[in-house]
Amino acid sequence: MQSFSRFFLATASMAALLLVSSCTVLPSSGPSADAIQSGSKASETPYVLVNVTQAVADMLAQEQARPLSIAFGSAKKTSSSQIGVGDVVSVVIWEAAKDGLFSGGEKGPGAAQIPPQPVSENGTIVVPYAGTIRVAGRTPQEVKGDIEAALKGMAVEPQVLVNVVANNSNTVTVTGEVARSGLIPLLPGGNRLMDIIATAGGPRMESHQLAVQITRGSKSETIPMEQLVSDPRENIYVQPNDVVTLIRQPRNFTVFGASMANASLQFDESQLYLNQALAKVGGLNDDRANARGIFIYRREPADTVRRLAPNARAMYPDGTVNVIYQIDLKDPAGFFVLKSFRVANRDLIYIANSSLAEVRKFSTLISTTASPVIQGAAFASSLHDLSN
Structure with missing residues (x-):
């Protein structure tokens, strides 16, 4: 009878093991650290x-936000005092004599106001007796000299004042959350x-x-926006025809795997470091986490990645590349990296997951699968004893 029970239990256990090993995949929240490393x-x-x-980590901190001062330069490249189409x-126009073209007649020297006129598509305006004057791309002072030169010999010591009434060409478009x-x-x-931004009334919400x-x-x-406010170097000169847009851009990150909580969270900090992000979900799960397997998935510009690979x-x-950054917290220096990443x-x-966590899962699965079979074997053995 005992040999029958041992045989039945051994057969049942073997069947359970075969069932688990051949038909069942261990549950997991994602790839193992080894799978990620071998895949690379x-x-x-x-x-x-x-x-x-x-x-x-230090290099990435410098690369994450490309400064405007580098992308566009910080110098005032174009003079907004130039007249445009x-x-x-x-x-x-003033004259020194009362009998001149633009004087005040018997009342003595006076001034003639030429009606304001838009600059044509050819970049010109028309001034009586001076003819067509090219003004586009030139300053009012330069146009003044041209008009006075054109009137020389016709007007008596003409003095000209040129003023831009409506500066329609040297403008910047501001839109978005202003x-x-x-x-x-x-x-x-x-x-x-x-x-x-201040002239447009300022932002309509918090800068972060x-x-x-x-x-x-x-x-x-x-x-x-916070970077613009905190770094004076980013407060660059705008140029005519620039478009400035304030975009509402709540930032978020997602945590999966062997953490205390899997979640997608928004963050307001201008600079959120990895140790702070992990703290927001309660940190790593001590029973499951592989301290060598902290991975950050991101898409980066190829130029940045080539500096590392x-x-x-x-x-x-x-022009972007899929990148997985790995941090090893078994190394004591890894926690300094957390504070810098x-x-x-x-x-x-x-x-x-750690390899020990996988072993625990496997053991639990074996126990769960084999237990009903073993119980059935014990019940069959009891029936066999009763029958004898």
């Missing part, structure tokens, strides 16, 4: 794996970015919720 070595890998050291120009969207004329001395985008020709760059190539039309908008943070 494949010939056609869909991502680049980067081990994060302190030097890497569409501007409305006023001309006043109090008053519209066209803002530029001052002759130039306007900085913060000046333009906004990004500032500047479009100049075919180039467009965006930085967080020279063979990296663009994977998308916009900046979380970017839409980052996905994944904490892999």
